[in-house]
Amino acid sequence: MSYTPMGDLGQQGLFDITRTLLQQPDLAALCETLTQLVKQSALADRAAIVLLQAGNHRASYHATHEAGKPIAYDDDSLLANGPVRRLLSRPDALHCDYREFSETWPQLAASELYTPFGHYSLLPLAAEGRIFGGCEFIRDNDQPWTEKEYQRLQTFTQIIAVVTEQIQSRVTNNVDYDLLCHERDNFRILVAITNAVLSRLDMDDLVSAVAKEIHYYFRIDAISIVLRSNRKGKLNIYSTHYLDVNDPVHDQSEVSEAGTLTERVFKSKEMLMLNLREQDKLAPYERMLFDMWDNQIQTLCLLPLMSGNTMLGVLKLAQCDEKVFTATNLKLLRQIAERVAIAVDNALAYQEIHRLKERLVDENLALTEQLNNVESEFGEIIGRSEAMYSVLKQVEMVAQSDSTVLILGETGTGKELIARAIHNLSNRNGRRMVKMNCAAMPAGLLESDLFGHERGAFTGANTQRIGRFELADKSSLFLDEVGDMPVELQPKLLRVLQEQEFERLGSNKLIRTDVRLIAATNRDLKQMVNDREFRSDLYYRLNVFPIHLPPLRERPEDIPLLVKAFTFKIARRLGRNIDSIPAETLRTLERMEWPGNVRELENVIERAVLLTRGSVLQLSLPEVTLSPNESPAPAATCAMDGEDEFQLITRVLKETNGVVAGPKGAAQRLGLKRTTLLSRMKRLGIDKDALLP
Template sequence: MDRRWSGEAKYQALLRVAQAANSRLDLSSVLEAVAGGLAGLVPIDLIGVVTHERERVRARGIYFPSAPRGKAESPAAYVQRFSEASGGTGGSWPHTPFLRDAMEGDRRTLVLEHVTTDPRCDGSGMKEVGAECAVLLPLTMGDEFVAVLVVARTKPSPFSPEEVSILEDVARPVTTAVANALAFEEIQKLRSLLEDENVALRDEIAATAAAAGGIIGVSPGLREVLERVGLVAATDSTVLITGETGTGKELVARAIHAASPRAKHAMVKVNCAALPEGLVASELFGHEKGAFTGALERRRGRFELAARGTIFLDEVAELPAPVQVMLLRVLQEREFERVGGSETLRTDARVVAATNRNLEEAVREGKFRSDLFYRLNVFPIRTPALRERVEDIPILAEYWASRCSRNIGKTIRAIDESAMAALRTYPWPGNIRELQNVVERAVILARGDVLGLSDFELPSLGPKVGPPRHDGPDDDRQRIEEALATSRGRVYGLEGAAELLGVPPTTLEARIRRLGIDKHAFRRRA
């Protein structure tokens, strides 16, 4: 008796095949392991796995030592090349009815002793690769047909009954390995597809953000803003952007400038609230040498620097009354003089102004000139608060997570559902600026590649400390004092009064000075 068929030798061979096959995930490696495990027991020249589709047979894995895979060639490219060389198209062949019925219908082992002369094999691809004899074994799991294992020789040496029996025994553990490999292949395809879709989505978001001056979102309120930006950008009309702090008013201004014929020239920004009252006029209109103490040389103002471009007046409601008059003249006559000078200068700078205050209320209170308001309010654009754009929160959060993770060298794949639900329900008094800060903090704190609820530190605001509203000075004072009490007099930093109110610290400092609030008193009370 041939010692190859002894019980112990057969058992050891099957064990080697099962261990080798189930230790690999890609199908080509599985087949190579099976061929290696059968060496010395059942000589074979070719082994492959094919799956049945509706009208065609598709090769999924091939091991053919006589025509090996190239070093730089992927398994998929090798299967494609092999299939086309054996008469296939796109890695597949038309179904051979006899072989399909034998495999899927009867689910029985098929022994082909003379492939080259057997008409049942016409069009199957086996003749083209030089197979002389072959064994086809259906691989099934329970009642489910998985694939077909094709084992062939290129020499006229038919498989003996003992060899066929060995192959049938081998098919059982190989079925699991093949099913796992096919599942892994599908998972990799899906993963690659999802990654491509994610990259495409991020590219689309980035492109959309770039096209819209960095504005991201799909909500109806934001679409209306972008529509108005598109309508006014090509004109020279003065624009007044209103909305709460942190809603992206500067981004809207930049989008207007970028889409305008002035885009090749500068957009000059002025934060009117951050400038000391005595220097606002000098900053906007420039000054002559000796105009005031410290004016050691002539200095051009922002309106001159914005020639042929755009000047963005942020926090325009904070302008002192004398400067309001000067600005009104610029809007009406397009001319001004430097502080301490007599030469009349002209400007063609386009004016885009922004405020988070109710200018109509300020006009009624006598704190803002009505004629200036009407000159500024030629084309108003209101930026919606983030709580009015709930559908944009996931897009913004994912965008900032991706951007922040790249900046600090981390990999963040996603934000889990529980965290995203919390982000959607949080009222965001600081709007987009607050969301950006919260997401950046979460990326820094994250220990994994998915941001969870525990990574987000959403500030716990007192019941009366909320976003800035368009109310009177008494309400403004009350909110600022409540925020200072909560922060123990601290304006800047994490959970400082500026963050609690959702305003820039420089803006808050200007309001504290204007209202005559002693922030140090809150430190003494603490």
């Protein structure tokens, strides 16, 4: 472009210059064009724009090199305290030579922005009466500007002020528009995920839905929800892995909480993000990630799932590419975790409601079963064998009288239940039965506990105490293990039975009482009488109406009823959902010796319930003793010695002829959900069709 003096431009020339400057897309292009114009007009060798920012404490520098590349300068604070600050107090054109510039602003003069020059001029950029920066011009020669040239520079500066303000407005609008678009996209993602997960009340379905949405929007391939198990110190992990985008692998597992990353998040209630390498100390879940993803470095992001101040669980995300977890994505993932927490809270509440509903159903079933087998007045007594029928008939006959009853039977046969049934069927059932175990109390305290004592009756008797006989007035007193009562105390018991009166220790005042005595023992009292270990007169006084409880081995037909009742009762107490018992398990239990009788059976069932995974009772057979010449029926749900998960699933599939679902399917026998079993089969590479002949 040839040189044309500014004075020769006229209105058309100014219009062309203005149009050229207005066409520039950004400040860098504007500065480059401005520099070309002033050089062609012989007004300056360099030009730049300095803009004030952030309350005039920062300034930005806009200029270009000869190659057209923008000049970068980072010290915005130093720049704001340079020549442009003088414009704020004296909004006139600033002019100086290099010496004056160096003396006034030595740090700027030493920078690469201001190489030695001849003359410097800075004119204010203003809009609506406010100075927002300056336009500077530099001449390398020693010739100062004439008055006419200053006027031309002012004309340029006025145009630059208008163009700069428009470019800033356009950039700001673009930034705002981009921000609005980004926020709109994020909002759409949140709405989509919220709609997808809030309606899911089954935890497996919820995890699948969460995983599907997060994988779709963020391309994260390993997604898990971790919740605390009903078992103390354990975690339930619901996982989805996108090894194959079209066929994700779903899995559910239980691990110990101690030493896991999830434990750290539960304690801190804060997001945790880190890179894991194969040589790091790994919990089982993280080890599985390395196995599944070919030992690549894993970037993990663990987000707490909070309901108010309560932490429900952890949303665990793992990906080999750490670039997925950008600051923008993390902000959105936090918001997603809030929505997922609401969905988890809903699902857990639904599970609890469902559990309570099932519990009511189980209670009704158990009650109905008891009503079908025994009259309701016999309470918790379960049995329909001939031996138990005879016992219950005796209970019914003696209950209405006030006769003393002696219940005989081995340990664990249910003597207290019979005593309670006698009381409940009697006319004394308006008051609660009082009970005491004679073997569980030292001899020195037994007398005081039975008859009471006055204050000061003996050392340590600081207050008056009412004894069991006094508490049982107009009711029934159940003395368990009466055969263990000390011989020296037996005459006092005999007296109260015969006279219906007694004295508290430390008192000579007679207290009359109306008590119906029910005693029980597992010892042979008759033999104890012969051995002079039990008073014969007390024995005959207790043995008015003896009831012999048969041991469990003599009524095996009652065992299935007892097993079912104990299973449902214990499962409810432990919060488990067990709805079926294998027939072979019941047959095996019927063949047991049961030296501990019903109590031993209940303990075995409780342990089985604790060890059961799923809804089918799993019994560990080596822990129970069979009757002679009997052998256990194999429990299909138990793993054999040395048998791993692959071998166990393969064996059960063969035994069920490849049937997975249904009451006789492999999933039911293994105590797993159908979907969980199918996922594990896929992970282990088990083809059920290939197993069948």
